[in-house]
Amino acid sequence: MIELDGLTKRFGSKVAVDRLSCRVSPGMVTGFLGPNGAGKSTTMRMMLDLDNPTSGSVRIDGKHYRDLEEPLKYIGALLDAKSMHGGRSAYNNLLCLAQSNRIPESRVAQVLDTVGLSAVARKKSKGFSLGMGQRLGIAAALLGDPQVLLFDEPVNGLDPEGIHWIRNLMKALAAEGRTIFVSSHLMSEMALTADHLIVIGQGRLLADTSMADFIHQNSRSYVRLRSPQQERLRDVLHEEGLIVVETGSGTLEIDGATTEALGELAARHQIVLHELSSQRASLEEAFMQMTADSVEYHAHSELGAAPPPVGPHWGDEWNRRTAAGTAGNGMPGVPGTSGTVKGA
Ligand SMILES: Nc1ncnc2c1ncn2[C@@H]1O[C@H](COP(=O)(O)OP(=O)(O)OP(=O)(O)O)[C@@H](O)[C@H]1O
Numbered sequence: 035m036i037e038l039d040g041l042t043k044r045f046g047s048k049v050a051v052d053r054l055s056c057r058v059s060p061g062m063v064t065g066f067l068g069p070n071g072a073g074k075s076t077t078m079r080m081m082l083d084l085d086n087p088t089s090g091s092v093r094i095d096g097k098h099y100r101d102l103e104e105p106l107k108y109i110g111a112l113l114d115a116k117s118m119h120g121g122r123s124a125y126n127n128l129l130c131l132a133q134s135n136r137i138p139e140s141r142v143a144q145v146l147d148t149v150g151l152s153a154v155a156r157k158k159s160k161g162f163s164l165g166m167g168q169r170l171g172i173a174a175a176l177l178g179d180p181q182v183l184l185f186d187e188p189v190n191g192l193d194p195e196g197i198h199w200i201r202n203l204m205k206a207l208a209a210e211g212r213t214i215f216v217s218s219h220l221m222s223e224m225a226l227t228a229d230h231l232i233v234i235g236q237g238r239l240l241a242d243t244s245m246a247d248f249i250h251q252n253s254r255s256y257v258r259l260r261s262p263q264q265e266r267l268r269d270v271l272h273e274e275g276l277i278v279v280e281t282g283s284g285t286l287e288i289d290g291a292t293t294e295a296l297g298e299l300a301a302r303h304q305i306v307l308h309e310l311s312s313q314r315a316s317l318e319e320a321f322m323q324m325t326a327d328s329v330e331y332h333a334h335s336e337l338g339a340a341p342p343p344v345g346p347h348w349g350d351e352w353n354r355r356t357a358a359g360t361a362g363n364g365m366p367g368v369p370g371t372s373g374t375v376k377g378a
Pocket residue numbers: 045048049050068069070071072073074075076077219330
């Protein structure tokens with residue numbers, strides 16, 4: 035269990051982490067999500083006593099890091115996979131760590147086996163690929179057989195096989211009852227790995243919620259209709275008591291009806307349809323909506339610009355609930371971003 039209580043870090047006038055309070059529970063993977071510069075790495079560094087909090091505290095199983103007698107046996111971390119000594123073999127890198135933490139040498143071969151590096155154990159780590167380097171970093175984190183593990187953006191730059199492996203490893207470690215805390219700036223990645231989500235933006239807590247609740251609240255499904263007789267179609271839909279959202283790009287979006295029912299309704303009224311499709315808003319879009327006000331660096335050129343909003347109202351339910359303070363667990367309000375909903 036990790037407990038953050040009012041955790042704050044300032045670098046001069048910059049508030050990197052702002053009164054963050056939350057718990058990271060054992061037996062599950064908790065995703066730590068936020069856009070670039072949100073304060074994820076700084077938070078993790080404070081968890082490991084690599085940065086001093088300006089105020090507030092972090093406790094690992096009730097203790098401050100500096101009070102843990104043999105910290106590697108409580109908490110392991112993959113922060114920067116390149117922190118290994120390149121001139122040493124994988125085995126010797128881990129052996130040095132083991133010896134300085136009173137961990138038996140037999141554990142070195144075990145963790146190398148767990149991460150699939152036994153065959154290259156005697157090779158110098160400077161020749162390792164990015165994926166092998168990540169595996170070695172994870173072996174180091176596992177060395178003390180800790181109950182708490184932190185992974186900072188572990189899948190960055192990995193190939194699909196490596197990503198798949200890390201996801202499964204984190205899930206397996208959580209299934210053993212360990213506390214797994216993994217940062218990412220990709221919602222789609224977290225949706226595949228995490229059981230629980232902590233979202234931050236500009237150092238502040240935006241959401242603390244189970245993944246299932248986040249998906250339930252944000253993966254809105256709806257039907258998209260396009261017709262050359264749009265006015266007439268809208269009138270018919272209204273007569274049926276359906277809520278219609280006009281997107282501005284000549285399409286209508288309808289919640290709470292199936293493609294079959296809408297197709298038959300249009301046919302009964304002899305309305306021509308050019309599109310009748312079932313849609314689901316992506317979690318990535320919901321995450322971008324939630325953190326839109328706290329993104330530090332916005333692209334301004336056309337090439338690098340953020341994609342246009344896909345609809346006027348995805349994420350509104352999230353923002354409405356957060357503004358009302360009812361979503362998740364102890365979430366502060368997030369400014370609402372409402373779109374125009376015509377004809378609703
Ligand atoms: N040593 C430092 N000195 C000054 N500012 C810092 C320092 N470390 C971090 N910051 C600033 O604090 C903020 C949070 O940075 P941090 O690296 O924790 O964010 P992050 O969420 O991990 O970002 P990313 O996803 O890009 O790694 C950023 O604005 C960053 O520029």
